[in-house]
Amino acid sequence: MEIDAVYTWVNALDPAWRRPYEHFAALELKPRGRDPATVTSIRHTDNDELRYSLRSLERYAPFIRRIHLVVDGAPPQWLDTSSPEIHVVNHQEIFPEGYALPVFSSLLIEAFLCRIPGLAERYVYFNDDMLLGGSCTERDFFDERGRAVVRMKPELIHAPRDPDDLIYYEILRNTERGIRRRLRLTHPPRFTARRPWMPMLLRRLLQDRLSLNMMVHIAQPYQRALWPICLEMFRAELAILARSRFRHRRGFWLNLAYQYLARERGAAVFSYEPSDMVVWRSLVFANPALHKARLQEAARSGIKFLCLNDGLDTTGGDWGRFIEETLSEMLGAPSRWEKACAASAPPAPKALAP
DSSP states (O other): OOEEEEEEEOOTTOHHHHHHHHHHHHHHTGGGTOOHHHHHHHHSOOOSHHHHHHHHHHHHOTTOOOEEEEESSOOOTTBOTTSTTEEEEEHHHHSOTTOOSOOOOHHHHHTTGGGOTTOOSEEEEEETTEEEOSOOOGGGTBOTTSOEEEEEEEEEOOOOOOTTSHHHHHHHHHHHHHHHHHOOOOSOOOOOTTSOOHHHHHHHHHTTOOOOEEEOSSOEEEEGGGHHHHHHHTHHHHHHHTTOSSOOTTOOOHHHHHHHHHHHTTSEEEEOOOOEEEEEHHHHTTSHHHHHHHHHTTGGGTOOEEEEEOTTOOOSSOHHHHHHHHHHHHSOSOOTTBOHHHHHSOOOOOOOOO
């Protein structure tokens, strides 16, 4: 079974990327009351996560055939793009005709990863802040029948009105409605009794439906063959998503819709086994030593999938320093995809908010 890895990455310090970003952000984000500088510093700051993610991939998933890095601009300077295992792909290569580029919404970019030239039928999609924490096999991503093993949260999409990221929760609501409108779901959602779900459950039961489960924010598997069906089924939602170069309140999360379609078509199974650890910046600095120790113990604890997510929180300590100190101890040896001079060089300066 051939399995590829796909990453999306951007260098917020690259002038070729930054100039159009600032231009379109002034046109689209400011009128919505969003600060482009804040969005840049949070969503696009590079803390060298990709370097460590590739090291974890080499160490824990040697079965990966090829790595496709989707960029809008230049790849990282330390990456050895001459390696036959590395394929750098620009947005122009995957977006269909008629889409206005550049695009800064990851939700829209992810919808067309299936169009990467030479991509294997089965692939695992990583954000650059997603890593592997322990040894994996093909069966951790695709079962013996070739179905994707999708890791889900045993929690319902309750989508509270979080003032820190209102757009994200609106997108969750839109996605849930779209999935229920397009699919006849045959599997009930799962949830634990540890959360105060009852008021929502009663409201949902009156509406004769429960909420859906969320994907865990870690590397997840996909199959190319099902994507054209998904894009056609949700073409109206895709058209609305494509109205803006940025995330917006009427947006839609096609990756989540794809996984529900895959399960209903027999191409995926949902797993609720606890094998992941998502570390949020907002929690780390309450006890950095504890979180550092938990990450370093991940493999011995049976944790295979990691994510170090800064969310929308810019408070607390130095997030880049925490990542560097923690991951350099866990994954200090350079991968074969790093240039020799770059592997021994000191870390590049952290991206600063404009």
